[in-house]
Amino acid sequence: MSTAGLEGIVATQSSISSIIDGVLTYRGIDIDELADQASFEEVIYLLWNGELPNSSQLAELRQDLAAHAAIPAEIITLMKSLPENAHPMATLRTAVSVLGLLDPEARNMSLEDNQRKALKTQAKISSIVAAIQRVREGKEILMANPDYGYAENFLYMLTGQKPDQIAVEALDKALVLHADHELNASTFAARVTVATLSDLYSGVVSAIGTLGGPLHGGANEAVMHMLEEIGEVDKVEPYIHQALAEKKKIMGFGHRVYKTGDPRAKHLKEMSKKLTALTGQPKLYDMSIKIHDILEAEKALPPNVDFYSASVYHSLGIQRDLFTPIFAVSRTSGWTAHILEQYANNRLIRPRAEYVGPKKRHYIPIDQR
Numbered sequence: 391m392s393t394a395g396l397e398g399i400v401a402t403q404s405s406i407s408s409i410i411d412g413v414l415t416y417r418g419i420d421i422d423e424l425a426d427q428a429s430f431e432e433v434i435y436l437l438w439n440g441e442l443p444n445s446s447q448l449a450e451l452r453q454d455l456a457a458h459a460a461i462p463a464e465i466i467t468l469m470k471s472l473p474e475n476a477h478p479m480a481t482l483r484t485a486v487s488v489l490g491l492l493d494p495e496a497r498n499m500s501l502e503d504n505q506r507k508a509l510k511t512q513a514k515i516s517s518i519v520a521a522i523q524r525v526r527e528g529k530e531i532l533m534a535n536p537d538y539g540y541a542e543n544f545l546y547m548l549t550g551q552k553p554d555q556i557a558v559e560a561l562d563k564a565l566v567l568h569a570d571h572e573l574n575a576s577t578f579a580a581r582v583t584v585a586t587l588s589d590l591y592s593g594v595v596s597a598i599g600t601l602g603g604p605l606h607g608g609a610n611e612a613v614m615h616m617l618e619e620i621g622e623v624d625k626v627e628p629y630i631h632q633a634l635a636e637k638k639k640i641m642g643f644g645h646r647v648y649k650t651g652d653p654r655a656k657h658l659k660e661m662s663k664k665l666t667a668l669t670g671q672p673k674l675y676d677m678s679i680k681i682h683d684i685l686e687a688e689k690a691l692p693p694n695v696d697f698y699s700a701s702v703y704h705s706l707g708i709q710r711d712l713f714t715p716i717f718a719v720s721r722t723s724g725w726t727a728h729i730l731e732q733y734a735n736n737r738l739i740r741p742r743a744e745y746v747g748p749k750k751r752h753y754i755p756i757d758q759r
């Protein structure tokens with residue numbers, strides 16, 4: 391008998407992140423400690439190497455990320471030729487695919503080759519997302535500033551201005567919170583892809599395609615769409631009640647693994663409160679709180695990581711359709727860590743399907759049908 395959605399099935403062993411009794415850890419360190427104290431670069435290093443970096447290891451990683459941040463001219467030319475209304479997740483998926491196509495060593499499979507590809511992908515993916523926005527605004531593509539950290543550089547390349555410290559810290563924390571999450575759908579997709587000994591870029595492309603759906607990372611964009619559609623605090627109740635009556639899913643709520651709450655959501659909730667107030671949009675937080683209260687009270691459904699991240703990114707001045715690409719920027723650290731782990735102890739991933747189709751029968755020639 392099959393289990394719908396593979397719920398509860400343990401499909402691999404991993405030492406990267408764990409969800410045990412509702413507590414999320416990266417390499418054994420509680421997400422709450424990382425959210426409050428670690429930078430995204432420290433988290434990248436931790437996910438890739440299993441340990442936190444010392445100061446010189448961290449400085450080296452920051453330098454390497456900035457040094458590899460430039461994106462090939464071919465990708466920029468390609469981006470400029472794509473339809474103006476292309477979704478950024480589609481552009482990102484295509485751009486990462488082209489990144490692999492342009493890397494003459496894409497199919498080299500030593501550990502060092504794969505670590506180098508992971509570094510290059512992580513370094514370039516934020517530049518690609520920023521460039522997607524610049525291209526559609528008809529603005530010049532900016533190079534990363536080697537003096538800036540990863541989050542700061544992303545905001546700089548996106549806007550062309552040195553971002554303020556509050557924005558940098560908020561984005562950095564959001565990147566930490568989204569970096570890895572055990573065997574979520576996109577990570578599983580990446581592992582399935584590379585378990586055929588396909589290359590790292592192909593694994594990341596599979597993962598980007600999988601993240602984009604609204605039941606997974608695409609929910610953050612859908613949450614913002616819902617907040618915009620509702621518009622006013624006093625419209626929350628009728629909107630949510632009608633959606634529930636129509637058996638619609640409320641985006642940003644529920645989770646396959648967490649049944650009593652996603653530990654990342656409280657951090658994003660706090661950030662949403664602070665940032666919406668600072669940017670003069672407290673209504674967004676007030677609407678979110680009201681939706682949260684109704685879903686908890688009436689469906690016992692807590693918010694997941696995608697709910698409050700929507701108002702956080704909006705407060706940072708980021709366009710709605712870039713929310714999921716930003717998730718991908720962060721999750722690339724986890725995807726690539728899982729890809730390296732998969733290669734290190736690989737076996738083809740190939741489960742079975744329970745056949746429920748027609749019984750064995752004969753082919754009927756076309757003139758007899």
Ligand SMILES: CC(=O)SCCNC(=O)CCNC(=O)[C@H](O)C(C)(C)COP(=O)(O)OP(=O)(O)OC[C@H]1O[C@@H](n2cnc3c(N)ncnc32)[C@H](O)[C@@H]1OP(=O)(O)O
Pocket residue numbers: 395604605606607609638639640641642643644645646647689691694695696
């Ligand atoms: C980064 C991430 O991927 S976090 C998840 C992001 N996705 C979303 O926010 C989309 C909305 N949420 C959902 O669709 C689901 O909660 C999922 C996909 C995240 C988890 O799904 P599953 O574990 O398969 O739970 P499933 O969809 O079977 O839901 C179980 C029950 O709760 C209900 N439910 C679950 N989530 C929601 C929701 N967001 N709104 C309303 N009802 C919901 C379902 O309708 C179902 O009810 P039923 O038993 O009466 O039919």
Ligand SMILES: O=C([O-])CC(=O)C(=O)O
Pocket residue numbers: 570571573574575606645646647694695
């Ligand atoms: O684990 C999951 O199913 C989805 C999720 O929260 C994530 O990928 O961050």
